[in-house]
Amino acid sequence: MTMSKALAWIRKSRGSDDDIGLEEQREVVTRLAHELADEVEMFDLGVHTGFSSLTRDDDSDVIDQNEDVLDVVEQLRSGEYDYLVAFDDRRICRDGYLTIITYACKQGDVEISYVADVAEDELTHDMHRLFERVTKQEEIRKAKSALQRRRENGYDEGRPKWGTTYDADGKYLVPDPETFPDALTAIEMAESDEPEYSYRDIVERTSIESVGTLKNILDRRDWYRELAIEHGKL
Template identity: 60%
Template sequence: EEQREVVPGLAAELADEVEKLDLGVHTGFSTMTRDDESGLLDQNERVTERIDELRSGRFDYLIALDDRRVCRDEYLRVIQYAAGQGNTEIVYAGEVNEDDLTFDLKRRIERDTKEEEIEKSRRAIERRKQQGYDHGRPRFGMTYDANGHYQVPGEEFDTVTEIFQLDNAE
């Protein structure tokens, strides 16, 4: 919430026109793995387009609450380099420790932690597959049973049924 309040105010002070890129919480990390289709930050099309725009000099400023809101691993260096190429100034609303050792230590710990979480998730999915359980986000109209093993009709299942009935009626 703080960044959604503070950053737009700073942006309005610095620039006449402001463009917002809010990626939400699901893309905060990048492991800079190019062959993984999991939607990581460095593979997000909106981010890669902005990197190209930074390189081309389209923006005067890149504004964030702190460097961790831009990127939590070494991909920050890619963003910083692109900003430098396009003569874009990176401005932070909050405190940023730019000491290289502190940066490197924090990012290494965060990266290791995230990679452990990803690996645990992959193992959990594999276990579910081996046990014959459903996995992943339930399809529209479905939910998981009380044990969390199988997808069963949920609150919006009637909507799904109606859609199929209307489709077949034509």
């Protein structure tokens, strides 16, 4: 049986009167972490700024320049933990870098839990919007990378052309046994002089859904013939 694992994140800002004390954090955060997971590791930053280089020009002491923080964020991203536990979101970070940590947790399927109630204030909503934007940008980046790899390997890409499907490895287009014969039939009918067939006749006598789809097939007739020859259909 796999043991669940939680990371208890402890931090207090320097000279901030509204911060909960470190000892109290260590007690209540660790208690919640033990309630959630079988194994608990403490990540104790002690007194440390909660701001990052996103909002501070002097980056000598900011949280995202701390090597231990960067290592932990990578561990969260890689799924090393099942839970990230803190007293509240401000104990983790006090600016937009929290979004990066949150996204790392999403990538690693890590659940974030707080001891205190975290209000859905304006900053939180702004961070949610930033998180959504970062997530979308990451999805776009991955899609572009995958497309580039397909092109470099000479694989087909995009939505399958009518009458075709991708092979078992998802690399190349191959004839769809159910619909590809109708593509060849449509080409043959369109080129017939006797009898002559209109586009509407061809659509009605095949499984091709529309005249627009038929035109696309006819525009690519040489490609369809080459595919048919390659797979022994002609």
